[in-house]
Amino acid sequence: MRWLAVARKDFENAARAYLVWGVAGVLAALVVLIVAVPGLVGDFSARLAFEATTQAVGTVVPIVALVAAYLSVAGERESGTLRLLLSLPPSRRDVVVGKFLARAALVVASILLAFALGAVASLAVYGTVPVDVALGTAALTCLLGVSFVGVAVGVSASVGSRARAVALAVGFFVVTVVLWSPLLLAVQVLLGIPLQGGPQPDWFLFLESFPPSSAFGRLYDSIVGSLLPGGPGASDTVFLSDGAMLAVLAFWTLLPLLFGYWRFERADLG
């Protein structure tokens, strides 16, 4: 249970960082604004207002998670707090597991806080809280956040300096969130895959949904979208099923973490 003691102290320490509060504050402000503004300016449904948060949340939550976790191991290694921690009995595995749990808990807490404030805003503006949509949105957002924490802790454990950790974290964000669509477009053009409406092969659709943010989007459309009037429904291909998208999110949570741990376990911490 040493990982638990590591996680507890790490949560305590990380939760006091201004930067983490800053990005969590931005997330909360965005959710509140996106939920409240349509109802303030006109006649709008609270259910659709929560649904409207997903676009912003799908971009901002990865940033919250990366900021909250990219220094978790590399920063300690560079500063020397890791020497203090590893002079005590925990193993390197305890450290990676503890860091992941602490930072995941931190990100989940900030997401739940953002949606709790969103619910308050909804009550104030629309006089009601669409509990199913709000909870569904918050829960799926937590899955997205945790998968990015897995990426960030994995990246952090695999390198020895803050500079490398930040470069890899930014790189991952840029490739999977910003550049994925343009990259796929290039693939489409190269291979002559129909752009819109035409038949697209399953593997291509899967590739489209492979980044954590995209998997989150598809999962959201399928699970929460079905609660909405005229919303998109579940896909009938196995590749794009809810199970497949959950597997993609689990993949992003665990694989970078395992890789990072593997590198960390072999590193000289001289």
Added chain:
Amino acid sequence: MTAIRTERLTKRFGGLTAVDDLDLTVQEGEVFGFLGPNGAGKSTTINVLLDFVRPTAGTATVLGRDAQAESTAVRERLGVLPEGFDLYDRLSGRAHIDLAVDLKDADDDPDAVLERVGLAPEAGGRSAGGYSQGMRQRLALGMALVGEPDLLVLDEPTNGLDPNGAREMRAIVREEADRGATVFFSSHILDQVQAVCDRVGIIDGGSLVAVDTIDGLRAEVGTAATITLEVDALPTELHLTELEGVSGVAFGEASVTATCTDPAAKVAVVDRVREAGGTVQDITTSEASLEELFAAYTGERR
């Protein structure tokens, strides 16, 4: 059982050999000073004992267990003041001690630990980010003391401590040794070692160049006890270096200093000065300082 044993331990970083074929044995219950100039391989050796770095060749055993394969079991019984550590700036001093108590499954009272290393309860409640270098060192020592470790590994423990703090540190080392703990203590400040250690090992260029008690080292180098005679007027024709056991002579305005490799030579020096007509007004003698011993062991290699 031995507390620490390395056998043919070698660690290379790229082309640099930090530790070279090191055989080191520290007995249980002793206070062992690990001496060497900066860059001699002290910290790398300690890093291997703590499994921070993995040996290129050879083995390290701590408290009868393999330092690599059984690192967690080793560290359960260790108290470590590592070199180049940092504190969690946003956590209080007390939270640091709590962490050590939690992770070592100990039941120490954090306030008692803080008091023992000279940190007031009020300081213990503050964030470690505002601590001075000396307070940081004290807090880390406090973490090392948690859980009555069988072996204390202190890497340059007096770094950042004022003379008062360094004296308190030595007192704690003595208390821990009296309790039965083994203390392994690295330093490049030799006076620290002289005052507390039962035995010292001198490492240079990654290899041990000497292991002995301080007295033993003195006898072995056979150096450098000096005798200084103040005289009313310096006699000529002393020929002190002709005396058995005198290795060097230096003259002041009204004094003569002889370096004696044999204690008995001191009396001969006094006799020779008197025979030559000098009136001796004062005699001072000094033993070789550890600095000089240290230079004798490491100097020739550079």
